[in-house]
Amino acid sequence: MDLNCVTSVIALGKADALPDWQDGDAWLAGGTWLFSEPQPGLRRLIDVAGLGWPMHAISDDGLTVSATCTIAELDRLELPKDWIATPLVGQCCRALLGSFKIWNRATVGGNLCMALPAGPMIALTAALDGVCTILTPGGGDRFVSVCDFVLGPQRTALKPGEILRSISMPVAALRRRAAFRRISLSPNGRSGALVIGTLDAAGRFTLTVTAATRRPVRIAFEAPPVADAMQQRLAATIPGGDWYDDVHGAPDWRRHVTLLVAEEIRQELGR
Numbered sequence: 001m002d003l004n005c006v007t008s009v010i011a012l013g014k015a016d017a018l019p020d021w022q023d024g025d026a027w028l029a030g031g032t033w034l035f036s037e038p039q040p041g042l043r044r045l046i047d048v049a050g051l052g053w054p055m056h057a058i059s060d061d062g063l064t065v066s067a068t069c070t071i072a073e074l075d076r077l078e079l080p081k082d083w084i085a086t087p088l089v090g091q092c093c094r095a096l097l098g099s100f101k102i103w104n105r106a107t108v109g110g111n112l113c114m115a116l117p118a119g120p121m122i123a124l125t126a127a128l129d130g131v132c133t134i135l136t137p138g139g140g141d142r143f144v145s146v147c148d149f150v151l152g153p154q155r156t157a158l159k160p161g162e163i164l165r166s167i168s169m170p171v172a173a174l175r176r177r178a179a180f181r182r183i184s185l186s187p188n189g190r191s192g193a194l195v196i197g198t199l200d201a202a203g204r205f206t207l208t209v210t211a212a213t214r215r216p217v218r219i220a221f222e223a224p225p226v227a228d229a230m231q232q233r234l235a236a237t238i239p240g241g242d243w244y245d246d247v248h249g250a251p252d253w254r255r256h257v258t259l260l261v262a263e264e265i266r267q268e269l270g271r
Helices: 071-076 087-094 108-114 120-127 227-237 251-269
Strands: 008-011 025-028 044-047 056-059 062-066 131-135 141-145 150-152 163-170 177-183 193-199 205-210 217-221
Touching: 062 108, 071 087, 071 108, 087 120, 087 177, 108 120, 108 163, 120 193, 120 205, 177 251, 193 251, 205 227, 205 251, 217 227, 227 251
Parallel strands: 008 044, 025 044
Antiparallel strands: 056 062, 062 163, 131 141, 131 163, 177 193, 193 205, 205 217
């Protein structure tokens, strides 16, 4: 990062209120992306790591993860045995291909706020009905589903001065059967498609598509679909322009592999 443009860094403590937002401000948590490339428009960094937000909370209602929780802390978390969807946590953590240094600095909230299609924390929280708690500049808060929080590559529903506080996943989602598929162009490459399927006790089947699309896409069925019906819904729900295109995969390839792994998930959860 070009630090010559930054005139101040505010390190917040547990008792501090969030400062008034100014043009050129940026929230600083792990900083793994922020410090990875020039940020010429920044003038002030507001370090929220010292606010002392609890990293996570487990309750009868489900799991709440702080935006400042690191990937490493999330991966170490021990969750109730009847939350049978929780293998997704480790699978999505390992989908973030980085060194132990990155894992111990990168945060769950940072992964969501970057809003990159391949963000695995987006996949995890979207598949488990995640709801974002957003702190507003006036001291209030508002709630947005993860699927509505991520609007496109590096675009979120955050307004100036707002900050992501936490993500909550309900216990009903955590008790679903789940299946995970991830594919990339190379063994250690960025995700080209990351698809998660869930099945609840009533037979409702849901597919969540990320990495292959510009924003997370969820498709729900009241009962496990037949193959043709699922393929038709995927094609109708994700138009051609919504398939992502970058060096990690062309849109036609992403569409092709998404359909393949979605069928694998349908068969696995239909057993």
